[in-house]
Amino acid sequence: MSAMPHPVAAGVAEGHADASDRAAGVSRRTLTRAAAATGLAALFGAAATTTATAATNSRAAGPTDTRTFPVTEPAMDTTADSVIRLGPRTLDVSIPSAALGRGAPVRLILPSSFDTHPDRRYPVLYLLHGAHDDYTSWTRETDIEAFTEGRELIVAMPDAGPTGIPTVWRDGPDYETFQITEVPALLARQYRASGVRVVAGVSTGGYGAMAHAARHPGAFAAAASYSGILDTMAPGVPALMDAIVGRENLSPRSLWGNPLVNVLTWLDFNPRTRAEGLRGTPLYVSSGSGVVGGIGDWLPEALESALWPSAHAFTDTLAMLRIPVTTHYYAGGGHSWTYWKREFGASWPMLAGALGVPE
Numbered sequence: 001m002s003a004m005p006h007p008v009a010a011g012v013a014e015g016h017a018d019a020s021d022r023a024a025g026v027s028r029r030t031l032t033r034a035a036a037a038t039g040l041a042a043l044f045g046a047a048a049t050t051t052a053t054a055a056t057n058s059r060a061a062g063p064t065d066t067r068t069f070p071v072t073e074p075a076m077d078t079t080a081d082s083v084i085r086l087g088p089r090t091l092d093v094s095i096p097s098a099a100l101g102r103g104a105p106v107r108l109i110l111p112s113s114f115d116t117h118p119d120r121r122y123p124v125l126y127l128l129h130g131a132h133d134d135y136t137s138w139t140r141e142t143d144i145e146a147f148t149e150g151r152e153l154i155v156a157m158p159d160a161g162p163t164g165i166p167t168v169w170r171d172g173p174d175y176e177t178f179q180i181t182e183v184p185a186l187l188a189r190q191y192r193a194s195g196v197r198v199v200a201g202v203s204t205g206g207y208g209a210m211a212h213a214a215r216h217p218g219a220f221a222a223a224a225s226y227s228g229i230l231d232t233m234a235p236g237v238p239a240l241m242d243a244i245v246g247r248e249n250l251s252p253r254s255l256w257g258n259p260l261v262n263v264l265t266w267l268d269f270n271p272r273t274r275a276e277g278l279r280g281t282p283l284y285v286s287s288g289s290g291v292v293g294g295i296g297d298w299l300p301e302a303l304e305s306a307l308w309p310s311a312h313a314f315t316d317t318l319a320m321l322r323i324p325v326t327t328h329y330y331a332g333g334g335h336s337w338t339y340w341k342r343e344f345g346a347s348w349p350m351l352a353g354a355l356g357v358p359e
Helices: 019-024 028-038 040-044 137-141 175-190 204-215 237-247 263-268 298-320 337-355
Strands: 082-085 090-097 102-109 122-128 154-158 193-202 223-226 283-288 326-330
Touching: 090 175, 102 137, 102 175, 122 175, 122 204, 122 337, 137 154, 154 175, 175 193, 175 204, 193 204, 193 337, 204 223, 204 283, 223 337, 237 298, 283 298, 283 337, 298 326, 326 337
Parallel strands: 122 154, 122 193, 193 223, 223 283, 283 326
Antiparallel strands: 082 090, 090 102, 102 154
16 A cells, blocks of 8 residues: 545445446446346456555554453463464464364564563454455555554454355354454454454455444444445345355355345344444445446456445445445446555544554
8 A cells, every 4th residue: 555545535324426426327227237247256256456555654653542342252262373473563373263163364463562562552453355365465465564564553364264254154164253252362362452443354354344343333443344245135246145155166055045045144144234233333435336437457347336236225224324434435446456455545544543543
């Protein structure tokens, strides 16, 4: 990430796109049909990535935030079984996870003052990866290490498996408990993490950010989604989820079961359905129309258009509930890091405020 701009749109969601949305001149029905015609599995086969840009200057550390949010201890000891040091501040930690039934990694970026201030505790920025990627994506695709230099916080990038869907699988692992309970407990015990934490994610990680915050009210001081899947019951979205799961040679029903037969389970893990749990949490949601005005090839843009109605349905529900949310709906745009890096920068003032660190 290069320069980190201030938010481009803020306020209470009103069920309407901004000026750039209207300029796109495309209806949600048109976008949904276009996505279906493209083929959901093919869309997720096209990974658009970019190289991280120049690092930002170091910032002075602010006062320690003394607010606390609950950290629940897991049933088993989460003492790390291995630590690999990747740089002065960056390390990969393997956690023996009861929720997953195996060891799982989390990449950490420690504060610059971690070694010189042994009694200090730090807030945590959780960054969640997208589908068909892994926990290394944020350090690979952005300059998050340089950006957080001098900012007194811990960055945690936990694994969510090959699908990047951090949830309780019907016939499989429990990534929700891993990310919500086991990783925070480890950080609190071994890396002096405070109870203050925020979460942000891209694509299926954007789903995770909003689902975690909605299903666990108070667990996060703020949440941000960039091109996230925010209404899992929107037209075409169950098929999209099936495509994500199927691409990893997994049974689609292993996620939450059949969306018709097991509709209550699907609703339980749907950020839109659980939106009331977000009351009082600062929120940021961004998504592109993916049809006109974007950069890059057409596959990421078509995928972005498939998620556009889902994001709107989510923020429409927030508006109905009178829950404030900062939104940025923009014309064009692709499902790629080119846009997600920009949107992280736009959401940073909100995240920094919740963390209690300088912008």
